[in-house]
Amino acid sequence: MKKRSTLLTAISLISMIFLIYGCKKATAPTIVTAEVTGITINSAVSGGEITADGGGEITKKGVCWNTTGEPTIADPKTNEGTGSDSYTSTLSPLIAVTTYYVRAYATNEAGTSYGEEFTFNTKIADGDGNQYSVVKIGSAIWMAENLKTTKYNDNSLITNVTGNAAWASQTTGAYCWYNNDMAFNKPIYGALYNWFAVNNGKLCPAGWHVATDAEYKTLEQSIGMAQAELDLWGWRGTDQGTKMKNSTGWSAGQTGNNASGFAAIPGGYRFYEDGSFYNQNILSYWWTATEHDATRAWYRRLDGDNAKVYRASGEKPAGKYVRCVKN
Numbered sequence: 001m002k003k004r005s006t007l008l009t010a011i012s013l014i015s016m017i018f019l020i021y022g023c024k025k026a027t028a029p030t031i032v033t034a035e036v037t038g039i040t041i042n043s044a045v046s047g048g049e050i051t052a053d054g055g056g057e058i059t060k061k062g063v064c065w066n067t068t069g070e071p072t073i074a075d076p077k078t079n080e081g082t083g084s085d086s087y088t089s090t091l092s093p094l095i096a097v098t099t100y101y102v103r104a105y106a107t108n109e110a111g112t113s114y115g116e117e118f119t120f121n122t123k124i125a126d127g128d129g130n131q132y133s134v135v136k137i138g139s140a141i142w143m144a145e146n147l148k149t150t151k152y153n154d155n156s157l158i159t160n161v162t163g164n165a166a167w168a169s170q171t172t173g174a175y176c177w178y179n180n181d182m183a184f185n186k187p188i189y190g191a192l193y194n195w196f197a198v199n200n201g202k203l204c205p206a207g208w209h210v211a212t213d214a215e216y217k218t219l220e221q222s223i224g225m226a227q228a229e230l231d232l233w234g235w236r237g238t239d240q241g242t243k244m245k246n247s248t249g250w251s252a253g254q255t256g257n258n259a260s261g262f263a264a265i266p267g268g269y270r271f272y273e274d275g276s277f278y279n280q281n282i283l284s285y286w287w288t289a290t291e292h293d294a295t296r297a298w299y300r301r302l303d304g305d306n307a308k309v310y311r312a313s314g315e316k317p318a319g320k321y322v323r324c325v326k327n
Contacts, residue, residue, distance in 0.1 A: 026056030026110045033063070033104040033115030034088070041096040041123045041131055047088035048080075048104030048115055056108035058082055063089040064114075065102040073105055073112055097124050097134055097141065097326065124326075126205045127151040134326075135261035138222035140215060141326035143208075144263045146190030146286075150175065152202035158193075164275030170317055173197030178268055179277050188249075189267035189280070192319035195297045198287050204324035211325045213290035213298040213311075220309060223260045235308040242307045251281065254304030262323075264302050270319025277319075285320040 030052040038045035046063045064077035071077075078089040084106075094100060100122065104115035123131040126149040133144040150158055152173075161167045161174040173196045177185040185191075197203055198210050211219075217230040223244070225237040245256025249265035256264070268280030283303040290298045292313035299320055301310035314320070 026108055027054040028110045028113045029054045029058060029106040029108050031104050031106045031113055031115045033118055036102060036118050036120045039120055039123060041125050042094045043090055043092040044094065044120060045088060045090055046102050048106065049086040050084040050106050053084045054108050054110055056110055058084050058106050058108055060107040061087060061105065063091065063102055063104050065091055065100050067098060067100055069101045070117065071101055071103055094122050096122050098122050124205055127153055127155055137219050137260055137262065140218065143324045144261055146267065147322040147324060148186050148190040152200060153204065153206045154202050158197055167270060167275035168273060168317060170194060171196065173200050176270060176319060178280055189265065190321055192270050193287065193322050194319060195287055195316035198289055198322060203322065207327050208324040209327060210287065210289040211323050213288040215325055216288055216300055233312050235306060235310050237308045239307045241302050241309045244309065245302055250304045266304055267321055272315040272318035287320045287322055
């Protein structure tokens, strides 16, 4: 009888241990979404880090995305296999100039969990194949970089004028690189264009156009400039220049906070009168598509040492930068 009692006790202990540990249910995993990088016109890169598996085997993991928010595994997704290792995922195919929402996901027997949601915009390309980041400012979609194309959107070439005297006397569309140094300036500042190139109507990629004076006013108002100041000449506003200037690329103490997403950097300009280059790292100009009179067109200017935005008109042969807006 003693042996029987001992056996029953042992069986009871085993049963209890099984009930306590063997039947413990898994919980949903915990996962962190990797920030989105490598954005192009039709792809991007994200990923995930599983910080807790919830006591169950990870049977699926990846990233999911959509254009409406809070994506789930019912939306387009990647599948990066099993296990709790961190992973990287390529999101593809995507549509150019589109806002996407992305989350990492992980699945175990208890269900599927999602990481933090990130939002990004795919890029736009020009006829040369240059790709540009874009940003929504107010209700408009702007390029967040200066234009750098050497072709109009009908694939015809824009004249590259290097000589100073030739630039000053040019009466048709032309472009150049600051100090005629393409290798250094193209990736950072983009190209300088005279207003004749702007007025061609084909400078921006198809479906886009050079920002007008009115569109700059709308941008400025959307970041806080008073209605009464929009039509003024000279320095206007309060801190709108700071909101348009990039947080890097300016001299110490002159950077902006880029609250607008415009990401302006100080590329300088080319003087209309003699074709000389001036003031890189100090200030920058942008043409608008709006003519002022027979010899001048409206522009915007930002300086490192000024928090406001300068509005005036300039001589059409001048070399200034260009931002495009989606039609």
